[in-house]
Amino acid sequence: MEDRxxxxxxxxxxxxxxxLALVLLIVWFVLTxxxxxxxxxxxxxxxxxxxxxxxxxxxxNGPNQSRVVQLFG
Numbered sequence: 001m002e003d004r005x006x007x008x009x010x011x012x013x014x015x016x017x018x019x020l021a022l023v024l025l026i027v028w029f030v031l032t033x034x035x036x037x038x039x040x041x042x043x044x045x046x047x048x049x050x051x052x053x054x055x056x057x058x059x060x061n062g063p064n065q066s067r068v069v070q071l072f073g
Contacts (some may be wrong), residue, residue, distance in 0.1 A: 006069050008059070011058055014054075014057070014058070015058075018051065018054055018055070021047075021051055021054075022051065025044060025047050025048060025051060028040070028043075028044050028047065029044050032044055
């Protein structure tokens with residue numbers, strides 16, 4: 001096992017992408033209601049599940065604090 005310093009980037013870009021994805025999912029459901037497609041509805045529900053899961057990736061770390069991050073097991 002080796003110790004490495006983890007270089008994390010700012011989460012503002014990811015937050016913007018998630019907000020944009022929410023807007024696109026809303027547009028998707030509006031189009032789904034117009035076309036009345038079950039396949040589009042299932043794809044939209046899958047999108048909402050993935051969008052919700054993406055929120056788990058944010059890590060808040062205060063100043064002068066450390067955190068152990070274990071990647072892939």
